[in-house]
Amino acid sequence: xxxxxxxxxxxxxxxxxxxxxxxxxxxxxxxxxxxxxxxxxxxxxxxxxxxxxxxxxxxxxxxxxxxxxxxxxxxxxxxxxxxxxxxxxxxxxxxxxxxxx
Numbered sequence: 349x350x351x352x353x354x355x356x357x358x359x360x361x362x363x364x365x366x367x368x369x370x371x372x373x374x375x376x377x378x379x380x381x382x383x384x385x386x387x388x389x390x391x392x393x394x395x396x397x398x399x400x401x402x403x404x405x406x407x408x409x410x411x412x413x414x415x416x417x418x419x420x421x422x423x424x425x426x427x428x429x430x431x432x433x434x435x436x437x438x439x440x441x442x443x444x445x446x447x448x449x
Contacts (some may be wrong), residue, residue, distance in 0.1 A: 361425050362424050368399060368402050370402070371398050371401075371402035375391070375398050375399050388437060392437075399432070403425050403429060421445050430448060434448055
């Protein structure tokens with residue numbers, strides 16, 4: 349886990365985002381190779397199996413200061429997670445995150 353001098357976990361979450369993005373690229377590439385990008389259920393299963401586990405590897409970052417009600421979706425990992433889910437489901441990016449979950 350990456351710490352900064354102020355023990356801010358936002359910095360650690362930004363660092364963990366790299367592995368999540370790499371896993372997302374692998375899922376997208378695999379989906380394109382197997383010609384399944386038009387099947388949201390299959391892409392969603394691949395996302396849950398490969399990419400989400402890479403993001404949850406840093407699960408301690410998902411907690412602490414980000415558990416407050418007013419900043420629950422400000423974690424960079426959560427922002428990326430919600431963006432991917434909305435794109436897979438074909439939902440507008442302005443949709444409320446709670447409805448997507």
